[in-house]
Amino acid sequence: MIRNYRVVIAKPGLDGHDRGAKVIARALRDSGFEVIYTGLHQTPDQVVEAVLQEDADALGLSLLSGAHMTIVPKILNGLAASGLDDVVVMVGGIIPESDIPQLTEIGVAQVFTPGATLQGVASWLEGALDAREESSVASRR
Secondary structure (H helix, E strand, O other): OOOOOEEEEEOEOOOOOOHHHHHHHHHHHHOOOEEEEOOOOEOHHHHHHHHHHOOOOEEEEEEOOOOHHHHHHHHHHHHHHOOOOOOEEEEEEOOOHHHHHHHHHOOOOEEEOOOOOHHHHHHHHHHHHHHHHHHHHHHHO
């Protein structure tokens, strides 16, 4: 890991099941990330505000309610409107395979479905953020 990255883990929408989000938050923390967990029932605007206030490098969204095709675009639009379109966004939860291409097309960097390993999520995020960091450094030269 090039540096300690800040990651916001959020539970947008009305879904009240947060065990998975808490497990991911702990796994990322144990892998060296600085993790901020927003808690349950966050609106898209609250999620964007948390990313802004925490100066996060990445955002992890946990969605089990089936509302991902409504909520995720609102969050991505809010990030872009706030000048935060360089934040790496990953989504995890019950996401149908048929929705994954649409989510990546609108800007989600990775979608993790049930069965993804904790180490796999942490390794992927570290690689994605290191690549972004290296690209940023190279572009400043």
